[in-house]
Amino acid sequence: MSMDTKRIVTASINGAEISVMADNRMSLLEMLRDAAGLTGTKEGCMTGDCGACSVMMNGRVVDSCLVMAAEAEGAEIETVEGIADGKNLHPLQRKFLEHAALQCGICTPGFLVSAKALLEKNPDPSDAETRYWLAGNLCRCTGYQQIIDAVRDAAAEMRSSAK
Amino acid sequence: MKPLQFSAPTSLDEALSLLSGAGDGAGVLSGGTDLIIQYREGHRALGQMVDIKKIPELNVLEFDPASGLRLGAAVSCAVLGEFAPARRHFPGLVESAELIGSTQIQSRATVGGNLCNGSPAADSVCSLMVLNAVCIVAGSGGKREIPAVEFMTGPGRTALQAGELLLEIRVPPPPPNSSDAYLRFIPRNEMDIAVAGAAVALTLEDDKRTVKTASTAICAVAPTPLMVPEAGAALTGAQMDDAALDAAARASEAAANPISDMRGTVEFRIHLAGVLTRRAAVIAKNRAAAN
Numbered sequence: 001m002s003m004d005t006k007r008i009v010t011a012s013i014n015g016a017e018i019s020v021m022a023d024n025r026m027s028l029l030e031m032l033r034d035a036a037g038l039t040g041t042k043e044g045c046m047t048g049d050c051g052a053c054s055v056m057m058n059g060r061v062v063d064s065c066l067v068m069a070a071e072a073e074g075a076e077i078e079t080v081e082g083i084a085d086g087k088n089l090h091p092l093q094r095k096f097l098e099h100a101a102l103q104c105g106i107c108t109p110g111f112l113v114s115a116k117a118l119l120e121k122n123p124d125p126s127d128a129e130t131r132y133w134l135a136g137n138l139c140r141c142t143g144y145q146q147i148i149d150a151v152r153d154a155a156a157e158m159r160s161s162a163k
Numbered sequence: 164m165k166p167l168q169f170s171a172p173t174s175l176d177e178a179l180s181l182l183s184g185a186g187d188g189a190g191v192l193s194g195g196t197d198l199i200i201q202y203r204e205g206h207r208a209l210g211q212m213v214d215i216k217k218i219p220e221l222n223v224l225e226f227d228p229a230s231g232l233r234l235g236a237a238v239s240c241a242v243l244g245e246f247a248p249a250r251r252h253f254p255g256l257v258e259s260a261e262l263i264g265s266t267q268i269q270s271r272a273t274v275g276g277n278l279c280n281g282s283p284a285a286d287s288v289c290s291l292m293v294l295n296a297v298c299i300v301a302g303s304g305g306k307r308e309i310p311a312v313e314f315m316t317g318p319g320r321t322a323l324q325a326g327e328l329l330l331e332i333r334v335p336p337p338p339p340n341s342s343d344a345y346l347r348f349i350p351r352n353e354m355d356i357a358v359a360g361a362a363v364a365l366t367l368e369d370d371k372r373t374v375k376t377a378s379t380a381i382c383a384v385a386p387t388p389l390m391v392p393e394a395g396a397a398l399t400g401a402q403m404d405d406a407a408l409d410a411a412a413r414a415s416e417a418a419a420n421p422i423s424d425m426r427g428t429v430e431f432r433i434h435l436a437g438v439l440t441r442r443a444a445v446i447a448k449n450r451a452a453a454n
Binding site: 027 | 196271
């Protein structure tokens with residue numbers, strides 16, 4: 001058994017293979033922010049309650065604070081930085097702006113990642129389905145209605161443009 | 164925090180040799196939704212983490228009408244919820260697993276971890292108990308079986324011996340005309356820990372009205388989830404009339420031995436144990452009748 005307490009972790013992050021030196025105690029969240037310099041993913045609670053650190057890992061949305069960096073070896077990670085297409089915002093990002101679905105913005109990257117995962121699984125979620133899916137993302141500013149409106153409006157636009 | 168060793172063995176033998184002799188200093192990492200928080204907050208002083216998700220045997224997820232469900236200890240609740248045979252044959256187990264945490268937590272958390280974490284409020288453990296599930300564990304001395312009803316021994320304590328690893332959970336095949344249900348009470352709609360919970364599994368006679376056998380369990384109202392055989396007996400032979408449901412509810416109330424804490428008082432939890440048993444029994448019966 002290796003007695004090393006740090007390691008090089010190589011993962012695909014937003015489609016690019018990235019290797020970073022990570023202490024074994026490090027979370028995926030800390031690896032993304034501090035080692036890879038991807039500070040779009042936010043730290044909220046560090047206990048998996050708030051969803052601010054949501055990222056995609058191997059096709060599923062996870063709280064990156066509750067993933068060890070070492071677990072990301074060989075994984076495919078997608079963060080909020082990978083959502084826009086260059087300078088073209090993703091429909092979810094545009095609809096968040098149009099609906100004023102953010103105020104302080106700390107929860108927004110997590111909501112975008114989680115909402116994108118929802119729409120990939122269910123292109124036409126009901127109000128209740130959207131609220132249940134996003135229950136692990138907390139927003140202390142907006143009261144949620146604008147966020148739900150933005151997600152469902154983005155879903156409608158994406159459905160019509162897919163036709 | 165002291166330095167941490169991390170390994171992700173790809174074979175069971177390798178994992179058991181890492182865990183052998185490591186005692187409490189080794190944490191078994193599956194979904195990590197309990198372990199990582201306990202580690203970070205200093206409740207578990209770990210010198211190493213052993214990630215078990217790369218071991219093939221622990222990722223088994225199969226249903227066979229003759230032998231039942233095999234659920235590997237590393238299978239996430241999200242993956243279980245997407246497995247159609249489990250939804251069809253054990254809807255109560257799936258609904259209890261899907262109540263654990265948010266979408267993000269579901270992607271990681273496992274039913275195996277729910278067992279090993281040993282919480283008195285472990286939703287899915289209640290369901291495993293009424294389904295007569297059996298836990299397959301392995302240690303340096305070989306494999307053994309622990310019935311789900313005996314797996315948890317106290318808050319945060321289980322029947323696992325030092326160096327032992329939970330491999331999989333086996334749920335016997337459902338008899339004809341049977342189904343199950345799980346209900347819990349939380350003060351919001353999602354993302355909370357049970358104030359109280361109740362699971363019921365039952366089988367109906369061929370008339371699809373009379374209860375042939377029934378098992379009930381309650382959680383978050385005692386140091387571990389509890390079977391309530393008196394509630395099952397009260398339902399057996401009955402047709403879900405008010406008298407039988409009342410008797411089952413009274414039995415759960417009598418078995419409940421809760422504490423008062425931030426989530427609820429003793430009186431409230433006892434009341435909930437009865438109400439939830441009664442409602443879960445009706446749901447399980449309706450599901451069984453529709454099978």
